[in-house]
Amino acid sequence: xxxxxxxxxxxxxxxxxxxxxxxxxxxxxxxxxxxxxxxxxxxxxxxxxxxxxxxxxxxxxxxxxxxxxxxxxxxxxxxxxxxxxxxxxxxxxxxxxxxxxxxxxxxxxxxxxxxxxxxxxxxxxxxxxxxxxxxxxxxxxxxxxxxxxxxxxxxxxxxxxxxxxxxxxxxxxxxxx
Amino acid sequence: xxxxxxxxxxxxxxxxxxxxxxxxxxxxxxxxxxxxxxxxxxxxxxxxxxxxxxxxxxxxxxxxxxxxxxxxxxxxxxxxxxxxxxxxxxxxxxxxxxxxxxxxxxxxxxxxxxxxxxxxxxxxxxxxxxxxxxxxxxxxxxxxxxxxxxxxxxxxxxxxxxxxxxxxxxxxxxxxx
Numbered sequence: 580x581x582x583x584x585x586x587x588x589x590x591x592x593x594x595x596x597x598x599x600x601x602x603x604x605x606x607x608x609x610x611x612x613x614x615x616x617x618x619x620x621x622x623x624x625x626x627x628x629x630x631x632x633x634x635x636x637x638x639x640x641x642x643x644x645x646x647x648x649x650x651x652x653x654x655x656x657x658x659x660x661x662x663x664x665x666x667x668x669x670x671x672x673x674x675x676x677x678x679x680x681x682x683x684x685x686x687x688x689x690x691x692x693x694x695x696x697x698x699x700x701x702x703x704x705x706x707x708x709x710x711x712x713x714x715x716x717x718x719x720x721x722x723x724x725x726x727x728x729x730x731x732x733x734x735x736x737x738x739x740x741x742x743x744x745x746x747x748x749x750x751x752x753x754x755x756x
Numbered sequence: 757x758x759x760x761x762x763x764x765x766x767x768x769x770x771x772x773x774x775x776x777x778x779x780x781x782x783x784x785x786x787x788x789x790x791x792x793x794x795x796x797x798x799x800x801x802x803x804x805x806x807x808x809x810x811x812x813x814x815x816x817x818x819x820x821x822x823x824x825x826x827x828x829x830x831x832x833x834x835x836x837x838x839x840x841x842x843x844x845x846x847x848x849x850x851x852x853x854x855x856x857x858x859x860x861x862x863x864x865x866x867x868x869x870x871x872x873x874x875x876x877x878x879x880x881x882x883x884x885x886x887x888x889x890x891x892x893x894x895x896x897x898x899x900x901x902x903x904x905x906x907x908x909x910x911x912x913x914x915x916x917x918x919x920x921x922x923x924x925x926x927x928x929x930x931x932x933x
Contacts, residue, residue, distance in 0.1 A: 621919075
């Protein structure tokens with residue numbers, strides 16, 4: 580799929596998925612785009628666990644995630660970062676940015692392959708959910724699941740939310756409040 | 757350009773640019789992909805100033821940025837966020853992630869259009885540089901330039917750094933330390 584077409588078609592999808600397995604080949608192809616994303620000082624900080632074991636999916640789905648995509652997905656991609664990142668540029672860490680860039684590549688890859696997903700972040704950071712999911716995936720104690728992407732074939736076409744116009748968010752040379 | 761090809765071809769480029777202007781049309785096309793990126797709770801927090809006024813470029817280039825791409829670019833895209841972001845999901849803000857997702861889309865767009873760039877972040881956060889550049893671009897006092905992307909036609913082919921393998925960063929179902 581053309582890059583600009585993938586950008587236009589990508590929308591956060593929280594609806595039902597078709598009951599179809601996702602091939603390991605496609606999951607690897609998606610994660611490879613996350614691995615190929617840039618990272619601050621090329622530190623390549625994000626780690627990935629592809630979850631497609633039904634028993635593990637069920638354990639996470641028993642935690643009552645708030646959207647159908649998470650409830651029904653037959654595969655997740657869990658993105659893992661350090662709990663207390665070290666600096667890579669003097670004392671600055673870019674692990675949040677590194678992970679976000681990887682996630683964005685993967686969301687576009689998901690779209691290009693005909694799947695849909697949604698960037699699940701805040702849900703993990705409430706009620707100890709990330710801390711509960713980590714041990715299920717054998718994540719080391721000094722690391723944390725920062726983002727989960729549920730992957731599936733959407734039952735309905737993903738539709739994007741209303742967005743502000745170019746002129747409302749972008750200017751040439753001088754910001755206009 | 758095919759999405760997966762854009763991911764493979766995108767590399768951080770710090771070298772010389774050809775002395776060629778970048779059309780406003782292409783700059784808008786690049787920033788549109790940033791506008792189309794997802795954002796936490798669809799808050800669309802990132803703002804963009806496209807800098808192509810030679811006097812402004814010179815002011816920033818007089819600050820001696822450390823790479824040739826920044827020194828020679830005929831256009832920058834400045835990405836602007838709140839200095840003290842409000843929560844959008846309970847008390848959580850996702851402005852760093854929102855900006856990073858927009859930047860990643862734009863870096864792929866840059867590649868797809870035959871340009872090159874590099875994600876400039878840490879440099880801005882040292883020696884008051886972001887605080888100095890903000891007023892040049894009329895950025896409001898409660899906002900800050902978080903990232904700058906210098907845009908140009910690369911003199912040499914961008915070459916990526918060595919990266920870890922799939923197996924070193926990714927596992928199925930269980931993390932392997």
